[in-house]
Amino acid sequence: MDLSQKDWQAVVREAAARAVGEDVGPVDLTSRVAVPLEARAVATLVAREPCVVAGMEVAEAVFREVDGGLQWRPIVKDGDRMASGSVAAEVTGSARSILSGERCALNFLQRLSGIATLTADFVRAVQGTKARILDTRKTTPGLRALERKAVLAGGGVNHRAGLYDAILMKE
Template sequence: MTTPTREIDRIVGAALDEDAPWGDLTSETLIPEAATATAELVAREPGVVSGLEVFAAAFRIVDPRTQVQRLAADGDRFAAGDVLARVQGPARGILTAERVALNLLQRMSGIATLTARYVDAVAGTGARIVDTRKTTPGLRSLERQAVRDGGGRNHRRSLSDAIMAKDNHLAVLTAGGRDLATALREARERMPHTAHLEVEVDRLDQLDAVLAGGADTIMLDNFSLDDLRAGVSQIAGRAVVEASGGVSLETVGAIAATGVDVISVGALTHSARALDLGLDVVIEAPTSHAEVGG
């Protein structure tokens, strides 16, 4: 599953319009129009790469004559010093696109790298690491792609994709003493038959009503490890069990060991650090020609 080219072009185009709304004054002033350049995308630290298509799109949109040779694939792990791509073409275009290309690639690779650390931490447990809607406005498609490149899975894309009743929804739904199970069953009757119903709970004593209401997935929010184990036992396979809240690299392994099916981690997108990647122009040494005497 990859981000469609038209979506990439929309996002990258908007970023380029923001960065160079009336052109690149520096490059157009200092760099000869006919100048060409070669630059290498170099990793300054280890990680997981994500966003090479986005990186290439920035150069293509600025100047279609620019060629980007990918030396890695999205999802690949790399070491510090590895060359991940090579860019060749008109120097002005390369310099104009450089910052936007790197900003998006560094952001996506940071998310992929952090996601991979979470996935590694739950290896062998059967629990899935998934993202949340806590994404950068306007960049959700790219950040979800980065989570997948890091080995994680995606939660619902938007409010339009699934029914997810959280604490505030339940407070409104049961206002005036309405029975939760009945309210959920009535909601199910209004749902499209293809829709998925997830319900968030923050106490074990809510589980019976939510199960009776027909939830497909039950989110156990900010539960202790003991309560997570008790919740998994009580649900007993009648719904997918998701754990959320209080998840960190230090805690995720123990959470996975409780038997939950899914662990949602907002930090994958809202707290990932941009990875340190650089674009270095390659300066070729002049060829030395020995003088031949006669």
């Protein structure tokens, strides 16, 4: 990844804001009706199967986008291997806010950890050879930087970021 830390943080914030805007919109009607305003909660993000983690920064950014008062406590970091049933992070604060952000945060974690895990499987398969696992430009529109970072978390290598950075002629 050739983004500066400042640019990376902007990518993360923008992705989180887009996702929350899409999912929550102006208000989470269900949480507003079903959960008392003063209700507090602790959410635990648990791996349902073994994986290589990716997307922790954007998951945190989702919760911050929903409510800057939520407390995010990461247990693992991108690139860490997790066993099924192990805890990735905890979020503490307003129950309404946690419920409003959980699906977006989990969607990012699941997708990006899936990419990192599959990449790690491929990297392990070619271990001991001269082969390297490179990503492609075949990414989800709007998520390229996040997906490329997930490839790195899985031990892969980033190839071209776009048509602007290298020439590649195909048959």
